Structures are given as structure tokens and as C-alpha cells.
Amino acid sequence: MDPDSVKSTLSNLAFGNVMAAAARDYQKEVLAQGKSQASSSVNQEVDLDELMDDPELEKLHADRIAALKKEAEKREALKKQGHGEYREVTEGDFLGEVTGSEKVICHFYHREFYRCKIVDKHLKTLALKHVDTKFIKLDAENAPFFVAKLGVKTLPCVILFRKGIAVDRLVGFQDLGGKDDFSTKTLEALLIKKGILIEMKEDADAEDDGNHENRRKTVRSSLNPDSDSD
Numbered sequence: 001m002d003p004d005s006v007k008s009t010l011s012n013l014a015f016g017n018v019m020a021a022a023a024r025d026y027q028k029e030v031l032a033q034g035k036s037q038a039s040s041s042v043n044q045e046v047d048l049d050e051l052m053d054d055p056e057l058e059k060l061h062a063d064r065i066a067a068l069k070k071e072a073e074k075r076e077a078l079k080k081q082g083h084g085e086y087r088e089v090t091e092g093d094f095l096g097e098v099t100g101s102e103k104v105i106c107h108f109y110h111r112e113f114y115r116c117k118i119v120d121k122h123l124k125t126l127a128l129k130h131v132d133t134k135f136i137k138l139d140a141e142n143a144p145f146f147v148a149k150l151g152v153k154t155l156p157c158v159i160l161f162r163k164g165i166a167v168d169r170l171v172g173f174q175d176l177g178g179k180d181d182f183s184t185k186t187l188e189a190l191l192i193k194k195g196i197l198i199e200m201k202e203d204a205d206a207e208d209d210g211n212h213e214n215r216r217k218t219v220r221s222s223l224n225p226d227s228d229s230d
Contacts (some may be wrong), residue, residue: 012082081134082136083101083132083134084128084135086135087136088138088139090140099163101133101134101161102162103134103159104136104160105135105159105191106136106161108140108141108152108157109138109156110141112157114180115180117155117179120137122184123135125184128186132198133196140157154171155172157172158170160191160194160196162196168194180205
């Protein structure tokens with residue numbers, strides 16, 4: 001027999017054996033995956049059934065419902081105290097308003113001052129969002145006693161009260177960049193920093209998401225230093 005022919009035949013046989021073995025291995029792998037998925041599905045059904053009757057899960061659910069109910073009752077109680085809106089008060093009502101709530105923001109304003117109207121716009125928005133804090137405004141011209149008592153000399157003047165005590169204040173726009181076009185978010189961040197507002201969870205989550213995205217962009221930029229070049 002021709003030696004080349006023998007080599008070719010042996011090579012073909014070897015290749016056929018390899019393919020047959022590969023086919024058997026593939027078939028075994030497919031069967032194993034099918035059994036694994038079936039087993040996982042059964043386990044999931046069992047786990048779900050167990051969870052439905054889990055007393056700890058039922059307790060967590062009940063606790064969550066109770067916490068939501070308590071929070072709703074708290075919000076309603078605060079709204080009855082004048083929270084959740086931006087209101088104008090008189091000099092006669094002022095003392096009762098600032099001592100009747102734990103945290104109060106009061107804007108001393110003048111009806112003709114443009115910057116006072118800017119503050120009104122931002123505080124009205126924040127009052128709807130931050131129900132834990134009371135937001136009020138007082139016409140400085142009609143409240144000479146408290147203007148003198150609190151040393152209000154420049155308008156707009158936003159005074160922050162805790163348990164009836166003036167603890168801080170914003171005079172004009174000097175803490176807001178000195179310009180008229182600052183955003184509500186900027187004022188909110190300043191008031192959170194001063195401790196008179198509480199940072200909302202959704203804002204913190206959004207900030208975390210933004211920081212995460214910025215970090216991803218920084219990493220991509222460092223990996224591709226020429227990506228922004230023309």
C-alpha cells in the first residue's frame with residue numbers, strides 16, 4: 001500500500017475520532033445544563049413558597065407598613081402647624097410661629113425689592129419639598145419690633161430658627177455667589193449645610209449616581225487619552 005495513502009487514512013480516522021469525542025462531550029454538557037436549570041427552577045419555587053410563609057418577612061412587611069403610616073401621620077401633624085407651604089405671617093403671629101416648630105426659616109422682606117421676590121420663588125419651592133421645616137415670610141416694614149430685636153439691617157434677610165432661637169442667617173446673596181441667577185438647588189444645598197434642612201434620600205442617591213458616572217468617564221478618559229482630541 002502506498003505510504004502516503006496509509007498516512008492519509010490514519011489522519012482521517014484520528015480526526016473522525018476527535019470529532020466524535022467532541023460531539024459526545026457537547027451532548028453531555030447540554031444534558032448537564034438542562035438538569036442544572038431544572039434543579040434551579042425547582043429550588044426557586046421551593047424558596048419562594050418558603051418565603052411566602054416566612055414569619056420574619058411578614059414582620060418586616062408589617063414594620064414597613066407601620067413606619068409609612070407613622071411618617072404619613074407626622075406629615076399631617078406638621079401641615080396642621082403650617083408646614084408644607086410658604087406663608088406670610090404678621091408681627092403679632094411671628095413669635096408663636098417660630099417657637100411652635102423645631103426648625104423655622106423666616107424671610108424678612110420688602111414688597112418692592114426685586115431680590116426679595118427671587119428669594120420668595122426659591123423658598124416657595126423648597127417649602128413643598130421639606131415638610132420637616134416651617135417656611136414663613138415677614139414684611140420688614142410692618143414688623144419694626146422684631147427687625148430691631150433681631151438686628152435685621154439688609155434685605156432680603158433669611159433667619160434660621162431652632163426651637164425658637166435664631167441660630168444663623170443669610171444676608172443678601174453674599175453666600176450665594178452674589179448674583180441673582182442662583183438656582184433653588186444652590187440655596188437648598190446651603191440650607192442643608194447649615195443644618196436647617198435635611199438632605200432628601202433621592203437627592204443623595206442621584207448625587208451618588210452622578211459621582212459614579214463621573215468616575216466612569218474619568219476612567220474611560222484615562223484609558224483613551226486621545227479620545228477628546230480632534
